[in-house]
Amino acid sequence: MIVGTTLDVIFDEFTAVRLQSRSRKSPDAYVKLNSKWNFCADATPAGPTQGALNINRVYHATLETYQSPVARSRADPPEVAVKWVRGSLGVEKMRYEAALYRGELKHLQGDVVPRFYGLFTGEIDGEVVGCLVLEWCNNSYSLKREELNRRRMSAIYRLHAAGILHGQLRDAGHFLYSQDGRVRIVDFSTARLHHCPTHSECSTFERGRSPEICEELSTMEVCLGICSAGWAIQSH
Numbered sequence: 001m002i003v004g005t006t007l008d009v010i011f012d013e014f015t016a017v018r019l020q021s022r023s024r025k026s027p028d029a030y031v032k033l034n035s036k037w038n039f040c041a042d043a044t045p046a047g048p049t050q051g052a053l054n055i056n057r058v059y060h061a062t063l064e065t066y067q068s069p070v071a072r073s074r075a076d077p078p079e080v081a082v083k084w085v086r087g088s089l090g091v092e093k094m095r096y097e098a099a100l101y102r103g104e105l106k107h108l109q110g111d112v113v114p115r116f117y118g119l120f121t122g123e124i125d126g127e128v129v130g131c132l133v134l135e136w137c138n139n140s141y142s143l144k145r146e147e148l149n150r151r152r153m154s155a156i157y158r159l160h161a162a163g164i165l166h167g168q169l170r171d172a173g174h175f176l177y178s179q180d181g182r183v184r185i186v187d188f189s190t191a192r193l194h195h196c197p198t199h200s201e202c203s204t205f206e207r208g209r210s211p212e213i214c215e216e217l218s219t220m221e222v223c224l225g226i227c228s229a230g231w232a233i234q235s236h
């Protein structure tokens with residue numbers, strides 16, 4: 001689902017901002033920001049004109065649409081992460097990330113990457129602002145480290161097979177989890193298009209002929225492998 005042409009971002013009972021999407025799909029929607037956020041300490045809603053330029057803030061919210069109560073009652077409104085930024089550089093990065101979600105990552109949404117609900121932009125006091133609305137994911141999941149690492153590595157393989165190099169995977173904060181424990185890789189602001197020499201969807205024959213290795217894959221195989229071994233040793 002991509003929601004429609006306008007999104008009202010409600011910071012508190014006195015402050016709301018209406019942003020626009022280039023999408024022509026309806027219905028229009030609103031998000032009411034929740035100050036409770038687990039991942040960054042400074043995510044108390046600070047107001048649309050506050051905070052440093054080009055620095056992302058991420059809020060927890062519920063995505064509600066301006067439909068009739070009958071239409072709305074058919075499905076629970078999804079919990080979402082609202083990634084907010086003020087400043088043209090930050091908004092450009094969001095446009096880049098949104099293009100990846102709509103393009104190379106589209107078939108991985110709700111699976112290896114969060115569902116993408118849209119990119120919305122506007123202008124406040126002469127400064128461009130924008131937000132990405134994404135599926136809400138948890139920052140932990142109760143499972144043995146070995147199994148978590150296996151799931152993380154499997155998700156990374158699928159990302160590379162889709163032609164994306166993430167670029168920041170050594171930061172464990174980029175691995176989140178759905179309610180059912182599936183890994184969601186997040187933050188594609190520095191991701192690059194990538195023809196993976198060791199894990200592309202090319203034929204085995206072609207892959208066998210390639211002498212190259214993929215640096216991100218081999219780095220993460222070592223990193224997650226060492227973590228798994230460490231966990232196994234400590235647990236005995």
Ligand SMILES: [Zn+2]
Nearest residue numbers: 160196197214
């Ligand atoms: Zn690769």
